[in-house]
Amino acid sequence: MxxxxxxxxxxxxALAATAARADITVGVVxxxxxxxxxxxxPEKNAIALGPSEIAGEKVRYIVLDDGSDTTTAVxxxxxxxxxxxxxxxxxxxxxxxxxxxxDVMAETGTPMVTFAPALALTSxxxxxxxxxxxxxxxxxxxxxxxxxxxxxxxxxxxxxxxxADSFGEGWLKTAEPMLAEQGFTLLARERYARxxxxxxxxxxxxxATRPDAVMIGASSGPAALPVMELRNRGxxxxxxxxxxxxxxxxxxxxxxxxxxxxxxxxPAAVQADFPPTLANRDAVLAFVEAYEKAYGAGSRNMxxxxxxxxxxxxxxxxxxxxxxxKPGSAEFRAALRAQIETISGFxxxxxxxxxxxxxxxxxxxxxxxxxxLEGGQxxxxx
Amino acid sequence: xxxxxxxxxLAVDDLHVAYGKVEALHGVSLRIDAGRIVSVIxxxxxxxxxxxxxxxxxxxARGEVHFRGEAQARIAVExxxxxxxxxVPESRELWSEMSVEDNLRLGAFHRSRARAxxxxxxxxxxxxxxxxxxxxxRQAAGTLSGGERQMLALGRALxxxxxLLMLDEPSLGLAPKIVREIFHIIATLRSRGVSILLVEQNxxxxxxxxxxxxxxxxGRVVLEGDSRxxxxxxxxxxxxxxxxxxxx
Amino acid sequence: xxxxxxxxxxxxxxxxxxxYALLALALVLVFAVTRVIFIPQGDFVVxxxxxxxxxxxxxxxxxxxxxxxxxxxxxxxxxxxxxRSGRAHAVGRVLLIELGYPLALWALCHWLLPLSQSLWLHxxxxxxxxxxxxxxxxxLVFQPLAQSxxxxxxxxxxxxxxxxxxxxxxxxGPEGVRTAAxxxxxxxxxxxxxxxxxxxxxxxxxxxxxxxxxxxxxxxYGKALLATAFNRxxxxxxxxxxxxxxxxxxxxAALVGTVAGILMGPIxxxxxDSGFLIGLKGFVGAIVGGLASYPLAAGGALLVGLLESxxxxxxxxxxxxxxxxxxxxxxxxxxxxxxxxxxxx
Ligand SMILES: Nc1ncnc2c1ncn2[C@@H]1O[C@H](COP(=O)(O)OP(=O)(O)OP(=O)(O)O)[C@@H](O)[C@H]1O
Ligand SMILES: [Mg+2]
Numbered sequence: 001m002x003x004x005x006x007x008x009x010x011x012x013x014a015l016a017a018t019a020a021r022a023d024i025t026v027g028v029v030x031x032x033x034x035x036x037x038x039x040x041x042p043e044k045n046a047i048a049l050g051p052s053e054i055a056g057e058k059v060r061y062i063v064l065d066d067g068s069d070t071t072t073a074v075x076x077x078x079x080x081x082x083x084x085x086x087x088x089x090x091x092x093x094x095x096x097x098x099x100x101x102x103d104v105m106a107e108t109g110t111p112m113v114t115f116a117p118a119l120a121l122t123s124x125x126x127x128x129x130x131x132x133x134x135x136x137x138x139x140x141x142x143x144x145x146x147x148x149x150x151x152x153x154x155x156x157x158x159x160x161x162x163x164a165d166s167f168g169e170g171w172l173k174t175a176e177p178m179l180a181e182q183g184f185t186l187l188a189r190e191r192y193a194r195x196x197x198x199x200x201x202x203x204x205x206x207x208a209t210r211p212d213a214v215m216i217g218a219s220s221g222p223a224a225l226p227v228m229e230l231r232n233r234g235x236x237x238x239x240x241x242x243x244x245x246x247x248x249x250x251x252x253x254x255x256x257x258x259x260x261x262x263x264x265x266x267p268a269a270v271q272a273d274f275p276p277t278l279a280n281r282d283a284v285l286a287f288v289e290a291y292e293k294a295y296g297a298g299s300r301n302m303x304x305x306x307x308x309x310x311x312x313x314x315x316x317x318x319x320x321x322x323x324x325x326k327p328g329s330a331e332f333r334a335a336l337r338a339q340i341e342t343i344s345g346f347x348x349x350x351x352x353x354x355x356x357x358x359x360x361x362x363x364x365x366x367x368x369x370x371x372x373l374e375g376g377q378x379x380x381x382x
Numbered sequence: 383x384x385x386x387x388x389x390x391x392l393a394v395d396d397l398h399v400a401y402g403k404v405e406a407l408h409g410v411s412l413r414i415d416a417g418r419i420v421s422v423i424x425x426x427x428x429x430x431x432x433x434x435x436x437x438x439x440x441x442x443a444r445g446e447v448h449f450r451g452e453a454q455a456r457i458a459v460e461x462x463x464x465x466x467x468x469x470v471p472e473s474r475e476l477w478s479e480m481s482v483e484d485n486l487r488l489g490a491f492h493r494s495r496a497r498a499x500x501x502x503x504x505x506x507x508x509x510x511x512x513x514x515x516x517x518x519x520r521q522a523a524g525t526l527s528g529g530e531r532q533m534l535a536l537g538r539a540l541x542x543x544x545x546l547l548m549l550d551e552p553s554l555g556l557a558p559k560i561v562r563e564i565f566h567i568i569a570t571l572r573s574r575g576v577s578i579l580l581v582e583q584n585x586x587x588x589x590x591x592x593x594x595x596x597x598x599x600x601g602r603v604v605l606e607g608d609s610r611x612x613x614x615x616x617x618x619x620x621x622x623x624x625x626x627x628x629x630x
Numbered sequence: 631x632x633x634x635x636x637x638x639x640x641x642x643x644x645x646x647x648x649x650y651a652l653l654a655l656a657l658v659l660v661f662a663v664t665r666v667i668f669i670p671q672g673d674f675v676v677x678x679x680x681x682x683x684x685x686x687x688x689x690x691x692x693x694x695x696x697x698x699x700x701x702x703x704x705x706x707x708x709x710x711x712x713x714r715s716g717r718a719h720a721v722g723r724v725l726l727i728e729l730g731y732p733l734a735l736w737a738l739c740h741w742l743l744p745l746s747q748s749l750w751l752h753x754x755x756x757x758x759x760x761x762x763x764x765x766x767x768x769x770l771v772f773q774p775l776a777q778s779x780x781x782x783x784x785x786x787x788x789x790x791x792x793x794x795x796x797x798x799x800x801x802x803g804p805e806g807v808r809t810a811a812x813x814x815x816x817x818x819x820x821x822x823x824x825x826x827x828x829x830x831x832x833x834x835x836x837x838x839x840x841x842x843x844x845x846x847x848x849x850x851y852g853k854a855l856l857a858t859a860f861n862r863x864x865x866x867x868x869x870x871x872x873x874x875x876x877x878x879x880x881x882x883a884a885l886v887g888t889v890a891g892i893l894m895g896p897i898x899x900x901x902x903d904s905g906f907l908i909g910l911k912g913f914v915g916a917i918v919g920g921l922a923s924y925p926l927a928a929g930g931a932l933l934v935g936l937l938e939s940x941x942x943x944x945x946x947x948x949x950x951x952x953x954x955x956x957x958x959x960x961x962x963x964x965x966x967x968x969x970x971x972x973x974x975x
Contacts, residue, residue, distance in 0.1 A: 034799070034804075035799065035804045036804075037803075037804065038804065038805075161946075164946070164947060164949075164950070189947070190946040190947075191946045191947040191949070192942070192946060192949075193907070193949075193950060194901075195901065195903075195904045195907045195908070196898075197646060197894060197897065197898035197908070198642050198645075198646060198897070198898065198938075198939065198942070199942065200638060200639065200642040200939060200942070201639055201642070201939050201940065201941070201942025201943030201944075201946065201949075202942050202943065202946045204635045204638060204639065204943055205943050205944075205946075208632075208635070220806075221805065221806035221899050221901070222806065222899060224899065225898070225899065248805070249805050249806050249899070253806060253808050253899055438867070440863070440866070456714075456715050456716075458871070459866045459867070460866055460869045460870065460871040463866075463867065463868060463869035464869055468867075469867055471863070471867065473863075475861055475863045475864035475867060476861070476864060477856075477857050477860045477861050477864055478860070478861075479856075479860050480853070480856065480857065480860065484853055487850070487853070488850075488853055488854065488857050488865075488868050488870070489868050490868075491850065491854055491868045491869050491870050492868065492869030494850050538868065542868060542869070
């Protein structure tokens, strides 16, 4: 009897202490190890640059690593809300880990801002997804500058090759209606696996259709395989790649064979003099300055940009939410969620955000620009 | 045969072997002196094959086995082969897919450090003993006749230059003419200094060729003695030789 | 399909098929000798390529540490076994071999790496580092399980595969590698172009296959391996230790995998986890040979390579499906045929 009394007294004290401190608790889940580590680490770096105070309240960051593993991501999400009473959770890095966390977030009523790309994470905005926002561009953002350039340079007949998995199929599924709508003819749809050692068959078939342009729905190092094969087999037309090809090993592996290929790029990732017409120019420059001051010249990248923007969104939403409730409470979390939903026209490092109750994907259509690989560097095409 | 003071080539003391919970040998003791042929006879299921397998290390056993004065308890099959122990099992265990010559050459595997000329000479000796094998040296062992397989098994064993050769029913399923041939060869082997432990159903032939004999029944040695004495023992005559006479 | 394309696809198919054939032969050998379905076969391809790449980049490959760790573990186990069987005098020698070799190799890498950029030297070092991992794995994992059922051995093989993939990720990171080509030359024969790297692959594979054939046909140890595969008891009775045969077969498998990795490195990008699929294609070839016949396995693997490049052209979305469903008619055909082989074993 006495023990349980003492225990409950201690518990009450502990709870009181948490309530009294009233810091804003920001839970962060990133894939800092495992296969997605190269993406998770810059995100973690950007979070480390977040403010220590918002509107006079201290901000406490609790960063957990999910090791690119969905089960760990879920465990981390639970831990953040039950142990640390997180007011908001930022992350995670990949689509599967983020997807896995949604249930916990909806159940505990905690807003979540993911850095992962899939549209399915935030759309449709239903009972669960109303808690989820994202700061990463999707397939549609990628295709907009590519198709615009293809149109402008008079291409009509295009061929496609991409991963035979959800990445490639998702990209193709987004591209097909957009291509049709803009009057392109899709001549070939070829697939290959990330682990394939050869794509000669697919490439020969593509070349036989004599396309004006080839689109490649692939990412990182494996995207190099079809590019190299196309060039080896004498294809001289333009090649358009997915955003995924602008990071990872693509440039290193493809080497000089990839010179002149096109891909969408994020202003937050390239070294260039941006025109004053770029809507989020100031935000990009602010991000780049802060990030490169901490992590060295040339360290800028779009993943850090997305994580940076997530903190920016919190900074926008928190002051008004603080007027409605105290941090650590369900009311504060609900208020935070409602406030993020009202953010519209805010310029971040990744682009301009327009959230609404029916759109939690946020970033507007011009978040990505066209890039061209020149001398091993992605350069914006004006 | 009187026990000699010299330490025997093989001494087995109170050997127990069990398959799972069922014991097949209940404390067998025997000894073989160098240069001797010792036969073990007994009815089907007496445990003769079990005894040889245990001596070779193929089956776990309880009790003492000393080969050339060395305890064998923790020594693996392959090491026993290296020490000069050799078994021609009842099932022969030839490599049917490989040629006759390969089977023979592998018989000398543990002597792979020996000079090529020496191995060649041994091979020729085996061919001299079994001319039929020489005629078929490229043939796959699986295509040999039963008698030829027996010869190959014996030849393979000889290629290892064993000190103690253990033969499990070398006459099994053979025509009388070949049986005589095989027993003739066994006798020749002794003259070359190979000691032999011979397990046989054909008690008459076995006792004729051997110096000493043991009778194994249901896992126990029930009788032992000089082969000539055993051959005249009325119990043996009744239960084994009578039968053997008809069979032969 | 024009003639040119057909030639190109055939060339591509044969190149990959030759590599799969190597793996298929190793799989058949390992299975015959140890009854292990060697899932990590493909991981050795990756280990070879990644190790070579890291040597070419001037780094000490992390595989050296793995070699040292496995060597230490094997040394410890063998030393204990020596003490138990009363051969205390052998302990020193065992430890010297198991630990001395990796340490000596480490020192050699340290010394040679800054001195020479030779591709051949790097390839030799790669072989020296990766191949001994095979026998060590056998000693640590499969030798203690030698009496177990095929299923248990398969589970152990899967566990080893996952362990290797994890260690690859840890040691080499998630980035893909492409090693420097043996030569960039391209030959022109009539109207067709042949990359010399492809020629290298076919040539080296063929040489290795012939070497393996001679090893089994001529060398005593090769015959001992076959003997163990055909009849374990028979082999033991002439003094061939199944443990020795197991280690030897794993060494051959590791050698074949590493060579395949060194050959494959320049024509494709390999990742820490690429091995499984590559090994699986070799496995399909081995299945065609019923996990028993070497020529059929090699033929099956060539077929897999050709089928792969053909289906990449005609129906790329279904390429893997086509390649792996090849197993089904083959199994059907084998099961029909197996009636007259039922009495064996
Ligand atoms: N693998 C086994 N598992 C269980 N019991 C066995 C096994 N092998 C032999 N036995 C039993 O052990 C006993 C002795 O068998 P063993 O083969 O040693 O007889 P044997 O004297 O060689 O007979 P035979 O003259 O017929 O060859 C028999 O009762 C037999 O059923
Ligand atoms: Mg018997």
